[in-house]
């Protein structure tokens with residue numbers, strides 16, 4: 001983009017560099033980038049007025065209000081990066097701007113061999129989860145790669161299928177022909193009425209989706225997602241913020257309660273247990289590498305608890321087969337997994 005605005009110019013320059021995952025502007029003269037997991041202070045600054053103008057432009061581009069009444073803004077940049085801004089009244093010296101850049105070389109599993117430390121065999125397994133229309137939760141902590149991993153899964157969807165995605169900020173980035181992308185609107189949008197994630201998930205059921213994908217579940221929409229999964233919308237996916245598969249299910253249970261339905265915990269667990277097939281847990285190793293830490297199957301229900309069974313666990317630098325063949329093997333074989341897939345692992 002041609003511009004005299006020093007912020008856009010800076011972003012353009014940074015965009016040419018490889019391996020930058022985050023751009024952080026604490027103050028017009030205090031700017032950092034995250035490069036391969038490390039924060040580096042840049043020896044550069046922008047004009048304070050340019051920073052204010054830039055934020056205004058972002059608000060405009062995203063049709064969002066940014067004002068004393070709406071001092072926090074989430075949105076995206078034209079290149080698909082996610083941006084968060086908090087006004088100077090609340091961030092000393094601000095506005096404070098945080099931009100999540102996505103690495104351009106991670107688009108498909110085949111185009112990025114070894115991504116998330118997956119060998120070709122595990123990549124095949126994960127592609128088969130998509131092909132066999134398993135319902136999958138991608139779980140992980142902040143910045144571990146949940147959105148990136150969801151994108152990789154989305155790229156494996158059969159292009160003949162109709163996909164509906166629901167996000168609160170537009171972040172997913174994938175190419176498929178038959179897609180409707182829905183975005184929730186909070187009160188901070190200019191024009192139109194507020195529409196919550198829940199409203200969108202509910203409406204999705206009237207749009208004949210083959211699959212429903214929620215960028216990240218953070219609230220009562222878990223209830224609607226589970227209804228969708230339990231009423232034949234197989235192959236649906238979502239990400240959730242949790243540090244292990246058990247915590248992922250606990251969090252879903254808690255988010256379900258936010259829907260306001262007074263359902264006994266046992267019944268919630270039953271719904272979760274029958275809706276979800278696998279949790280793919282992402283984690284960072286001690287060295288900072290982003291990996292698939294666990295692939296866990298929801299293997300049944302006993303004494304009010306969901307039984308979890310790990311198929312793969314990351315150990316000694318790679319994802320290893322636990323010896324527990326998935327209960328859904330027949331479904332996976334239908335989706336193209338060789339019958340003897342685990343025999344020689």
Ligand SMILES: Nc1ncnc2c1ncn2[C@@H]1O[C@H](COP(=O)(O)OP(=O)(O)OP(=O)(O)O)[C@@H](O)[C@H]1O
Nearest residue numbers: 021101102103116141142143144145146147148290
């Ligand atoms: N396997 C990977 N290897 C290297 N970099 C990765 C990998 N996965 C994601 N990244 C990069 O790490 C950053 C964070 O990824 P991403 O936004 O997908 O994480 P997230 O878990 O969705 O984060 P958040 O919790 O903030 O939503 C991005 O810049 C992304 O390009």
Ligand SMILES: [Mg+2]
Nearest residue numbers: 146147148216
């Ligand atoms: Mg994310």
